[in-house]
Amino acid sequence: MAGPLSDASPEEEDAGPFSPARFVGAIGATALYVAAFDPLGYLLATPPYIAVILLIHGGARSRTLLITPFVVTIALYVTFRFGLLIPVPDGPLEGILPW
Amino acid sequence: MGFLEHLFAGFVSALSGYGVLIMAAGVAWGIVGGAIPGISGAVAMALALPFTFALDAPTALILLAGVWAGANYGGSIPAILMRMPGTPASAACLLDGYVLAQQGKAAKALGVSLICGTIGALISIVVLIALVLPLGEIVVHFGSPETFALALFGLTLIAGLSGPSFLKGIASGFFGLLLTTVGLDTLTGSMRFTFESAELLTGIDTISVMIGLFAVSEMFYLIAHPARPTGKVVTGRTGTAFPNFRELREVGRATFVGTIVGLVVGIMPGAGATASSFVAYNEARRWSKRPELFGKGSLEGVAAPETANNAVQGGDLVPTLALGIPGSNSAAIMLAALLLHGIMPGPFLLTKHPELVFTLFAGLVIVNLLMIPVGIVILRLCLLALKLDPPVLIASILALIVIGTYAGDLFVLNPVQALIFGVIGYGMRIWGFSAAATVLGIVLGVLAESELRRSLIISHGEWSIFVTRPVCAVLLFLTLGVLLYPAFMTALRHWRARRVAAAPAAKS
Amino acid sequence: MKRRPVVQTICALAVTLAAGAALTGPAAAQKPSGNFPTRPITFVVGFGAGGGADVFARAISEAAKTSLSQPLAVENRPGAGGTSANAYVAGRPADGHTILFAHAGSSVITPIITNQPTLKWNNFAPVARIHAEEEWLMVHPDSPWKTAKDLVAYAKKNPKKVRVAGSAIGGIDSFVVLSWEKAAGIDVEYIPHEGGGPAILAFLGKNAEVVVGNVSEFFQHVEAKKMVPLAVASEKRSPIFPNVPTLKESGADVVMVQWRSILAPKETSSDRVAALAQAFRKAMNAESWKTFNRNAKAVDAYLGPAEFRKFLASEEQRFTKIIDELGLRKKK
Numbered sequence: 034m035a036g037p038l039s040d041a042s043p044e045e046e047d048a049g050p051f052s053p054a055r056f057v058g059a060i061g062a063t064a065l066y067v068a069a070f071d072p073l074g075y076l077l078a079t080p081p082y083i084a085v086i087l088l089i090h091g092g093a094r095s096r097t098l099l100i101t102p103f104v105v106t107i108a109l110y111v112t113f114r115f116g117l118l119i120p121v122p123d124g125p126l127e128g129i130l131p132w
Numbered sequence: 133m134g135f136l137e138h139l140f141a142g143f144v145s146a147l148s149g150y151g152v153l154i155m156a157a158g159v160a161w162g163i164v165g166g167a168i169p170g171i172s173g174a175v176a177m178a179l180a181l182p183f184t185f186a187l188d189a190p191t192a193l194i195l196l197a198g199v200w201a202g203a204n205y206g207g208s209i210p211a212i213l214m215r216m217p218g219t220p221a222s223a224a225c226l227l228d229g230y231v232l233a234q235q236g237k238a239a240k241a242l243g244v245s246l247i248c249g250t251i252g253a254l255i256s257i258v259v260l261i262a263l264v265l266p267l268g269e270i271v272v273h274f275g276s277p278e279t280f281a282l283a284l285f286g287l288t289l290i291a292g293l294s295g296p297s298f299l300k301g302i303a304s305g306f307f308g309l310l311l312t313t314v315g316l317d318t319l320t321g322s323m324r325f326t327f328e329s330a331e332l333l334t335g336i337d338t339i340s341v342m343i344g345l346f347a348v349s350e351m352f353y354l355i356a357h358p359a360r361p362t363g364k365v366v367t368g369r370t371g372t373a374f375p376n377f378r379e380l381r382e383v384g385r386a387t388f389v390g391t392i393v394g395l396v397v398g399i400m401p402g403a404g405a406t407a408s409s410f411v412a413y414n415e416a417r418r419w420s421k422r423p424e425l426f427g428k429g430s431l432e433g434v435a436a437p438e439t440a441n442n443a444v445q446g447g448d449l450v451p452t453l454a455l456g457i458p459g460s461n462s463a464a465i466m467l468a469a470l471l472l473h474g475i476m477p478g479p480f481l482l483t484k485h486p487e488l489v490f491t492l493f494a495g496l497v498i499v500n501l502l503m504i505p506v507g508i509v510i511l512r513l514c515l516l517a518l519k520l521d522p523p524v525l526i527a528s529i530l531a532l533i534v535i536g537t538y539a540g541d542l543f544v545l546n547p548v549q550a551l552i553f554g555v556i557g558y559g560m561r562i563w564g565f566s567a568a569a570t571v572l573g574i575v576l577g578v579l580a581e582s583e584l585r586r587s588l589i590i591s592h593g594e595w596s597i598f599v600t601r602p603v604c605a606v607l608l609f610l611t612l613g614v615l616l617y618p619a620f621m622t623a624l625r626h627w628r629a630r631r632v633a634a635a636p637a638a639k640s
Numbered sequence: 641m642k643r644r645p646v647v648q649t650i651c652a653l654a655v656t657l658a659a660g661a662a663l664t665g666p667a668a669a670q671k672p673s674g675n676f677p678t679r680p681i682t683f684v685v686g687f688g689a690g691g692g693a694d695v696f697a698r699a700i701s702e703a704a705k706t707s708l709s710q711p712l713a714v715e716n717r718p719g720a721g722g723t724s725a726n727a728y729v730a731g732r733p734a735d736g737h738t739i740l741f742a743h744a745g746s747s748v749i750t751p752i753i754t755n756q757p758t759l760k761w762n763n764f765a766p767v768a769r770i771h772a773e774e775e776w777l778m779v780h781p782d783s784p785w786k787t788a789k790d791l792v793a794y795a796k797k798n799p800k801k802v803r804v805a806g807s808a809i810g811g812i813d814s815f816v817v818l819s820w821e822k823a824a825g826i827d828v829e830y831i832p833h834e835g836g837g838p839a840i841l842a843f844l845g846k847n848a849e850v851v852v853g854n855v856s857e858f859f860q861h862v863e864a865k866k867m868v869p870l871a872v873a874s875e876k877r878s879p880i881f882p883n884v885p886t887l888k889e890s891g892a893d894v895v896m897v898q899w900r901s902i903l904a905p906k907e908t909s910s911d912r913v914a915a916l917a918q919a920f921r922k923a924m925n926a927e928s929w930k931t932f933n934r935n936a937k938a939v940d941a942y943l944g945p946a947e948f949r950k951f952l953a954s955e956e957q958r959f960t961k962i963i964d965e966l967g968l969r970k971k972k
Contacts (some may be wrong), residue, residue, distance in 0.1 A: 047438060050354055050357065051357055052356055052358060053356075055355050055356050055358065056558075058351065059355045059356065060555055061423075062553050063348075063530060063534070063554075066534060067534060067544070067547045068546055070538065071544050075535065079531055082530075082531065083528070086355070086523070086526065086527040086530055087523050087527050089355060090355050090522070090523040090526055091358065092357075092358075092521070093523040093524065097521065097523075101527065105524075105528045105531055109531060109532060112168075113341075116164075117179050117539065118167075118179060118182075120542065120715060121535065121538075121539075128210060175689070176687075177689070178689030178690065178694075181689065181698065182713075182714075185702055243679040271841070272841055272844040272845035272846075273845055274845075275841075275842060275967075276842070316810070317809075318832050318833070318834055319809065320809060320832075323754060333721065333724075334720045334724060383653055399825075401841050451837075451841065455840075455844070456860055457840055457841055458690065458837055461688065461690060463692065464688075464689075464690030464837075465689055465690040467690065468690040468691075471697065471932070471935065471936075472699055472702065472932070473930065474928070474931040475935070476859075476860065478859070478861070478862075478864075478935075479859025479864040480863065480864065541716070541717060541718055541719060541724075542717050542728075543717065543719060548705075582834075586831060586832075586833070589803075589829060589831050590803060590831060590847045590848070591803070592800065
């Protein structure tokens with residue numbers, strides 16, 4: 034129900050019924066990702082996270098499922114690490130990476 | 133050398149050598165940095181600081197000016213396209229911007245943000261250049277009581293953000309206020325709500341919480357409510373039509389309001405771009421010919437906040453250049469650049485280094501003009517991103533949010549806050565509370581609480597300070613007026629109706 | 641004939657040993673710092689970009705380009721009065737490639753107030769104290785008090801009337817005032833602000849009678865005749881305003897400076913610590929650093945690792961006493 038300035042939006046008319054499994058799944062996956070961010074480092078933690086979200090959301094082709102996690106991870110890594118010069122945690126890969 | 137000669141020399145200096153290239157690079161960097169959720173204008177400028185060592189002082193300043201200008205716009209891009217404020221100052225524009233995007237008018241909203249923002253910035257810079265010294269004299273008269281009154285005035289917007297339930301809106305606002313109390317308190321040194329944890333001493337991270345409440349909750353919503361395969365949800369966002377002249381004329385009033393608000397709030401120390409954007413939104417709605425459209429896709433609802441948050445640039449630089457005291461975090465970085473180049477900022481900057489200041493003035497004008505072409509290019513690139521499949525887009529946005537919120541302070545608790553407030557935001561949405569009211573409470577609550585307490589220390593506990601100081605009294609009176617106006621109008625209507633009902637009876 | 645091979649072998653061995661000693665001798669002495677640093681050093685600062693700590697870190701990093709083979713990269717990790725950065729650095733590998741900014745607030749006062757001993761200076765390896773800025777008390781040009789003694793006399797008769805603007809409680813500004821109150825036996829109204837800048841603005845707007853803070857932020861305002869120095873919280877009179885007495889001279893023994901320094905993770909080897917200290921010592925001779933100090937009106941106050949450690953211990957003692965007297969320590 035879209036009221037003046039409430040958070041509901043027009044798209045709600047198209048949205049499906051609430052799925053607790055997907056909701057909890059999304060939260061859980063994100064929580065695990067954030068927890069693993071420092072210890073595992075960005076490069077190791079992100080691809081599985083993206084893959085899990087893609088799976089939970091559904092509707093992605095299998096080729097997308099395979100490629101997207103890595104493409105997005107690398108694109109973001111390059112942007113943040115080399116573009117913005119932000120020290121992204123490398124986790125156990127620290128010292129091994131050539132840069 | 134006269135004023136105009138100085139200014140002319142400033143332009144010559146800014147445009148010489150690689151100046152234009154450097155400024156354009158700064159603008160691009162700023163837009164990208166601002167667009168990345170979690171990286172604010174100040175952070176983007178700080179990241180550019182190492183590059184300024186190789187440049188001379190004037191060039192360093194115009195580079196940073198470019199980053200600053202770019203970031204003011206950049207934050208609105210994800211706000212409009214994905215309900216994700218890139219910088220805290222762009223939170224207000226998502227209220228209507230995201231709705232517009234879903235109506236297929238994303239490019240119109242982005243165009244308005246860019247064009248109106250640039251207009252606001254340019255006007256505020258002209259005011260700065262013309263009046264920096266006199267304004268520097270009056271800025272010290274805007275103290276804690278005035279800032280408190282302004283914050284209170286801004287908080288009246290909660291009424292407008294509440295949606296159907298006013299009570300829930302107030303509760304949401306109070307929740308925001310409560311959140312701002314977490315952490316080490318500046319005024320007493322005591323630790324509030326920190327639960328023995330060193331990490332919580334800093335309090336909540338505003339941008340992470342905003343991103344959580346608005347964007348993460350939206351992502352969770354989209355995941356938890358699988359859209360029916362009509363494809364409507366996706367195509368709604370890819371409209372690439374820019375605003376036409378008629379639409380730009382229609383937002384003229386809102387742009388004007390935004391500029392005034394930005395100028396006034398910018399000069400007030402303590403209140404910055406974020407506060408000004410919300411106050412401008414509120415005022416634009418109040419003075420709009422079509423207030424009922426706000427929240428449902430009003431271009432004015434994008435024009436006003438975006439103009440305001442750009443128009444604070446001039447105001448922030450008033451104390452910065454006239455007194456050597458930064459008016460905002462972004463201005464602080466410019467001062468840092470000066471210090472690192474061996475130049476001492478302070479009341480004598482204008483007289484001791486006029487060429488530097490006037491080059492900066494020229495640079496500020498040029499970078500805001502450069503915003504239009506650079507902004508349009510980056511805008512088109514971002515619009516392309518929306519053509520991605522929904523699952524890919526959502527997963528990428530979530531990944532971007534995690535690393536983005538981490539990047540600003542390099543603090544793992546930031547993404548955690550984004551996550552937690554994502555869940556809270558979702559709950560608020562389902563149960564009719566207003567995340568926007570909470571964000572307003574956070575943004576203005578910090579100011580309101582600390583300035584109220586500080587005002588009372590200054591006045592030795594006398595509450596009369598709020599009415600004996602003219603500016604403060606005026607603002608408080610306006611706040612009262614705004615709150616009582618609806619009730620007053622209703623009463624007036626009732627009274628008039630009764631008179632009309634009584635009149636024919638009296639006649640017969 | 642049999643002796644020859646033995647003699648030869650022994651001689652060969654001797655020569656080899658001698659040669660080996662000759663070659664590895666100096667190398668052995670060099671070994672600890674010979675290959676250090678091998679990559680950029682991360683300089684973690686617990687405060688936001690543009691602030692005093694950050695600018696200091698960037699200025700000394702720039703100057704260190706003349707003395708270190710690798711650059712220093714400033715990393716801002718603001719939060720919790722600077723202690724957020726302390727927590728981060730404590731967990732870093734102690735190979736000398738991570739160092740931490742420290743001043744009294746972030747390495748002594750805040751950890752004590754918040755009861756976080758792991759974030760205190762002694763959980764780190766002191767590298768060097770670099771410079772110090774004086775803490776000044778300033779009044780308006782039309783102020784009725786010409787000396788600190790005048791002000792104290794007035795304050796004694798009018799408790800809580802005098803308003804002093806400064807930065808947040810827990811910072812050095814607040815401690816100057818709190819100690820002064822105790823030493824002079826007065827009660828003033830301290831108005832904390834988010835930083836030196838807002839405090840100055842409040843003062844200029846006549847919302848306070850006195851302002852306390854770093855000299856670098858005040859100097860130009862004195863020149864602009866908006867501020868008049870009242871007293872300095874130092875051992876001796878300052879060369880900047882030699883006609884202004886110290887707080888000590890006025891009867892209140894308060895000596896506090898805003899010193900800035902560098903720490904490293906606890907387990908960092910003493911050789912690397914020494915190498916870093918040496919490099920910073922050398923950096924302080926760089927032209928860019930001298931200009932920076934001149935502008936900041938700060939004084940070089942180098943202390944090497946061992947002396948710095950002693951200094952930190954004495955600072956802790958001093959501040960603990962004040963903190964306990966004022967009851968600022970967090971109750972568990």
